[in-house]
Amino acid sequence: MPPWEIRERGSLDLRWFLAAVSMWVGVLAASSEPFRTAVLVAALCCVLPLSAAAAWRRTMAGATYAATLGVCAAAIAAGMGVGAAHVLHRMADPVMTASAASGTTATLRMRLDSPVQASSMRGAACKAQATVLALHHDGVAEASGLPVLAMLPQEACSTLGQGATVMADATVARSPYDAQAVWVTVSDVHDREPAPWWWRTADWVRSRFFAVAARLDADSRILVPGVTLGVLGQDTVGAWALDVDTERADQLEEQCKRAGILHLMAVSGGHYALLGPLVHALGAWLRTPWRLTALWRLPLAGALTMVLVPSQSVTRAAIGALLAMGFECCGRRPQTLHILALTVILALMQDPGRATHVGFALSCAAVAGIALLAPSLTAVLGRMMPRGVAQALAVTIAAQAFTLPIQMVMDPSIARWALPANLLVGPCMDVATVFGLLACACAIASPELAILPAQVSAWGTKGIAMVAGCFGADPSAGIPWVSGWAGILAIIAVELASGASLWCLAQLVRAWRLLRGGEDFRDTTPPTVRTARWIRDTIRTWDRLPWWHHG
Template sequence: MSAQHINQYAHTTHEHHDYDAAQSYEREQGSCDWRMLPVALVVWGVNLIVYQLWNAWQEAPSGDGYEPHMATSGISLGDSRTMMLLIVALASLLLGIAVGIALRCRRKRQVAGILTVCCIAAMISAAATIADTTIQWHDAAMALARDGPQYVSAIVHVTSPTVSASKRDADCQVDGVIRTIFDGTVERSANGAVRVFLQSPHCTTSIATGSYQVSGELATAEYGSKPLWLIADDRGALREVAPPRITAHAVAMMQQAMFAVCADLSDQARILVPGLTVGVLGQDIVLQGTAAASSEPSTIMDSLDINATYAEQLEDSFRRSGIMHLMAVSGGHFMILAGFIRRMCARMLTHRWITALAMIAGNCALAAIVFPSDSVLRALSMGCLSAICLGLGRRSQTVSGLCWTVIVMLILTPSMARSYGFALSCAAVLGIALIASPVQHMIAILLPDTVAEATAMTIAAQVFTLPIQVLMEPELPILSIPANVLVAPFVGFATIAGLMALAVSWLSPDIGYALAWIAGCGTRVMERCAIWLGGKQYATVPWAGDLPGVLLILLVEGVIAAGVMLCVRALARRSTPDADSPSPGARKFPFRPRERFALWLSDTKRMLEEASE
């Protein structure tokens, strides 16, 4: 080959290398794919805006007096405004497509694509929210409840276990969906979500995920996540219409067996072990069937002489110290289970698809045996996405998986956009995924790696969830970071022991009691930390509520973040190359207390050894 050919080949190869490098630069890095983050935020924001506009239209006065714009039948002003909103959403879509076409060039291609997808997602989210609110408005149960409290007989499909009632004149409650409703005149089909309040004779009856006929007063909810309340009375017994599934019976049996085992533990363990394991505090548990000590006391607090004042004080201490999230099932439970399954499958050298299917099955089983909540559904969805990525041979991406979970769940179930539990869960995961690693690198200068990791995760989650917490309650838990760091070493083994107790208590109560006792040892530390830190007068700081409080906390967090970044840059300048040093490339001694202390300790040890010789 001649020298000319060699030069031409080298020049062509160099050009192809530069082109490939430019193309790879324009592509999104797979390990930090944030492209769906603005889409998820748009879906969530449009959902909330449409819902608020809908409420404003329905509550606005019409004519001479107050009258809802939308009737239960026919076409009215509410329908026309709905159509106008759909037209505006469609116009936004067309505008987004036009902007995408205008910006579609080589450097702005990604931005144009994201803008187009955001417009499409906004239209879909608006349409889904309108459809959901319209269906809920026209529901037969909602129409009866809007006319005022009425005595009805309804067939309710129960979707949650029985817990202690949040209403004073009831003993226990269950959540469900009204399938059929009879108001004394006409029997109609319905599909409204309802919270049923029961009296003590029915609380100890084994109520699983089945259909039951309930008679009582139907009314709109005064608070809570369900739009309807059905307050059952004693005129008729609770009658089973459709038996629950076998799996529901098995889950109820496992839960009740564990609750009966926890009855022999200390007071703090009776309250905290069920909360850490299945997501419901001990004072809210209702013993049913053979697990109930008698038919009169309906809750574990009543039957086992748990002091109501102590239970309320302990719950308040957990809230004030900022560790109340430990008493809710979250992604930590699913991560523990998924890690265990992966290690077992790796030891047996199974194919990755078998491992993925085992992880999905394990996640579904865990979601079935714990108490249902929005955070559990979010964790289940992300766990299944992570397992699918494993089966495809790809690394799971937390931010991308969270965004897709939010988009799909809010489109399928728009009401979840107004759930504080779902919002807190998503915000915590997003904060940990985005800033936990940088924060850990910064504070690792001062703290050991293990403590730095726990502190960084707490700070990251706290920064993103504080605005939502201010909306829920206008106060700041300033001791939440040290509280979470102190209990972090005990959360893992206590959760594992609690889940093992849940799995074996129905088979061997003695082994289940031993495992629950181990979990109680971990919750003992949590109790001590909560009472110690949560009992301080300065554990929480009053804060502005509603939107002003949210804006204020965002401003404070922004100022603190800017100050931290300036300090980090100032410290980084101290480790730049030292021009005065005779050695080329020498750097200034960095300001790292851990390294300085280690050097001082090693020098002192060496000096003592030399002196002894």
């Protein structure tokens, strides 16, 4: 068959993925001094074999080993270039220089990049992500562009919103947890510039939703804002602060962490995935051209991004949603792995600091695991269990397998019941998210109209709280693990061994079925038909029993 008649399967083409991994490696090698040697070794051990595997599966483009290796080398060079430029830019920033001497006081002009949230740090009532625009020191104003974490006093918590610009006296210092992060503790706010109208509109929408959430029960006031907008109830401050029992909130958050389901409180691609069916249903009802239908995602994704509390996972999901819209406008089917790779490349080019951000790495790793492992795991597990259960289990295992090594960087422990907890909480999470977003949309028109969907979302969060209490109540639910690189390599070795064991088990099941039935058969009859057949056969069996008729 000629090459031009072979149908290309984009899901098997790893070239974009390899380029994204290579760029990430290059950025890490240039921007993180302690990781340079380890990253370069990882590049030789991972990127080159993957390049060979991708080249071995030739596509219509005729990719060869040399071409794939050349693209990976170019991506590493590009990553090192943007990473080095990022490091030099940060070193030259006046705020970064001032933070080297801990306790430096200066007057800063800052723009708040996130809503104000409650802070647990001493001396600060609330906090917000911000960007320093200028540093005024000794009568000299120096331009800056450094992202910082702003610790704000009590009087600023209820008056400042996302997008506002302030002039404030503050103390600049490095974070005690990350030497590259800068914390700014504000002591006095001199001047305030109101946020643009679009950010004020987003704050108004959030306030309407929180007014509805305030009518829910205690646990729902904590969890419903988290699964809907990405901020837990105890973190709300200012005019829309929720009345939350902080002791119960801390207990519930700790239980979710022990059960391995705390990641559900971080907004991810699930919110943006809901836009696809909504847009297609609306386009089919209005009978609009398919390109115009795809373009409707743009304003919806933009509005959703503005209302959600900013995070690295939201950034990754928003860029992916825009790329998916571009694929559909071009008449191409979106490929998850390609969209992820392009998202990583664009995100790292825009801000190379994301390469060392754990939240961004976890979000990308979860999507990569689902795209790479979930289809194969579904096929393997489908031989041993119903397909619906196999698919849910495969998605959970794939995401956990890719994110566990990164989680070892933050907390060297393994949630003992993470797998069953994530399986059980999945349907509850879907209900809570869908109806939470519906309540947020209805609250724009009328808070009374949003009560019913908010209550349904609260019912979904009750399942989350129940699972967290069941699997996370025991303080020993977490298995201690080795810290550092030894722990990361050990968990990777355990995952590889578990994968090999699962493959061997699947082969044994297949061999047993071949010996039993003469072929690798599998009942693909719908569940309703199988249930009716089972009831009919059961009745026939009872009719054949002599003692049944005598009774």
